[in-house]
Amino acid sequence: MANRPLSPHLQIWKWGPHMAVSILHRATGDGMALIGLGVLVWWLVSMASGQAAYDNFTGWMWADLGALEWSGAAIATSLIKVLLKIVTIGLSWAFFTHLMSGLRHFVLDIGAGYELNTNKMWSILSPVIAILLTAGFWALILLR
């Protein structure tokens, strides 16, 4: 393949990491906006509403997986709690991913970083660094 930028075209294009990171930026931003801000509001309102409401919040968003019941009607509740725990971790991943691709935006916005290799390198590195940051964040929280 010729080592030059291929013109953007409606039908002729090839997948690349820069496209993935662009889509990830939108998906993580929209995910945080639609779900994350809801969780943020619930968290703050539960705090302002007292201990019982706060414990209810943490009980849903960060359930003790060992204490979940897996019989009868409790199965549905337990499934939701497992899902919500994944959502909580997912939101932290979305944040770090959007942060890295957002910082990449800043660099591209000032007109830097368009050289083919540089551009490719950072579109691969951004989401990878984000995963490392997510892992580091949870390690610090869970191992303290």
Place this chain on the structure above:
Amino acid sequence: MGNGTSIGKVRGLGSSHHGAHHWLLQRFTAVGNVVLMGWLVASFVLLPDLSYATVVDWIASPVSATAMVLLVISTFWHARMGLQVLIEDYVQDSGTKFGLFALLNIAAFGGGALAIFSVASLALGGAA
């Protein structure tokens, strides 16, 4: 060709008709998000635990409460503009678009107000 300068002929074009201002605000709020979300993430890590007593004590201090209110404003503003772009890109029908913009504004202002009121009530000692 007609009247006016060449810049006058292109102003207001594009899917949103006032893109440059929106674009800049998306970035101003993004910078705010970096600082304030950085503070929130650091707080999560540095707090001894995330129990009710610890968290309420932390949020009630003037600096934390102010930072949290600013965080709510910055993220809600940024997210409201981000979702606006999403709607502009994927919704063509102007009636549907109008309805979604109305919903988006209600959700953004309603959610933001609820969040800020909660922080204020904690900071001012009105916790239930």
